[in-house]
Every structure is written in structure tokens, then in C-alpha cells.
Amino acid sequence: MSVAWGTVPDWIAGVSTFGALCAAAGAAKAAYKQLTYLRSDEQRRVNADRQQQANQVCVWITADAFGVPHVYFNNASNLPVYGVTVRCRVPWHQIGELPGIVHTELGTLGPTEKPIALYKVEQDLLKTAKDQLIKEEAVDHYRFKEGSELANWQCDTWGQLVERDVSIGVAFLDASNLAWSRHMDGTLTDHRKLGQAQEALLPIALRRTSISPT
Structure with a gap:
């Protein structure tokens, strides 16, 4: 076939x-x-x-030549941000409602031509160790009291300790009412609500972590 x-x-x-x-x-x-x-x-x-506006909002910590710590905020946009909340991870401050965390609410902050110091945050950080520090004359320079717990953290000044071991983050609402968090590693994340942005700056693991001097 x-x-x-x-x-x-x-x-x-x-x-x-x-x-x-x-x-x-x-x-x-x-x-x-x-x-x-x-x-x-x-x-x-x-x-x-x-995230155009949120990209231009940040906070950071640095110490000056006198060993004084400063917390700086910058909003390089041309609009204010609202509900600004700064949270600092402070490893030696293991007491209170948020162990290891200093929480400072700042409200509305407008645009900044140059970075501004957040004195309220600086004072809140100082409260975590004020009974262990001695203020030097003439400048806001602090040294550790002899025998204090912080003297074991191997830093010469309060500013050096804060700059080295304190991590910082900020949560806020932009001009469009969108919630954002700038995390302690610099990462920017959007959220549905400001409360969620604030909580994002406080991982559960950090709440239960006790850190010793290195």
C-alpha cells in the first residue's frame, strides 16, 4: 500500500x-x-x-569635634511633613515601655534649607544616661563618671558613644498623606497608616534584645 x-x-x-x-x-x-x-x-x-517627597526626608546622628552628639533632620522638598516621629535604638536603655528604644514625637516639620538639629531628640537621648555623665565646663561636653556602667563601653566621650552605637529612624506623613518610614539602615518604606510606619521602626526582635558593652 x-x-x-x-x-x-x-x-x-x-x-x-x-x-x-x-x-x-x-x-x-x-x-x-x-x-x-x-x-x-x-x-x-x-x-x-x-515617593518623590519622601526620598528627600532623612535623619542621622553625628558627633562634633568636642565629642557632642547631634541629631540632624533634613527635608529637602518644598513641602512640610507631618506626624514626624523619631525612634532611636539605644542598647544600654533597657527599661520603660519600649526597652532599648527612645521615642520622640515632633509633629509637623517644614522644608529645610540646610539640615537642622533636633534638640528634643538629643535631650531624650541624654536622659538615658544623664546620671552617669559629668558635664565639662564651657561646652556641652560630657565625660563618664568613674565606675559608671557606660564607662565600660570603650568610648572617650558621650558623643562618640551615641554616634557609634545608637541607630536612628524616622516615620512621617508626606504632603499627600502617605505614611513613610526611613529605617535605621536608611531604607524607605511606604505604609497605609502613620502608626504602622512608626511600628516599622521597632522590630519585635529589638524589643527583647539586651545588648552588652563590646
């Missing part, structure tokens, strides 16, 4: 149809990739627009 292989025109037509199907599949795949890229690109633009 012979097998009907078809005519040459039939083969040509079949190959052409198969080629057309492959081309169509390739075009559809390319179109899908292009659409996915456009959607991703649009989402990136939307995210960038959403």
Missing part, C-alpha cells in the same frame, strides 16, 4: 502556514514582552512620583 504524501504545492502551502504561525507566535511573544516592560516602566514612574 502506498502512502499519500501529497503534492508539492500542498507541501509548500503547509510549510508556509507553519512559518506564518511561528512568526505570529514570535510577534505575540515580543508584543507581550514589550507590554510587560511598558507596564513595569509605568509602575516605576508611579512609584518614583509617589
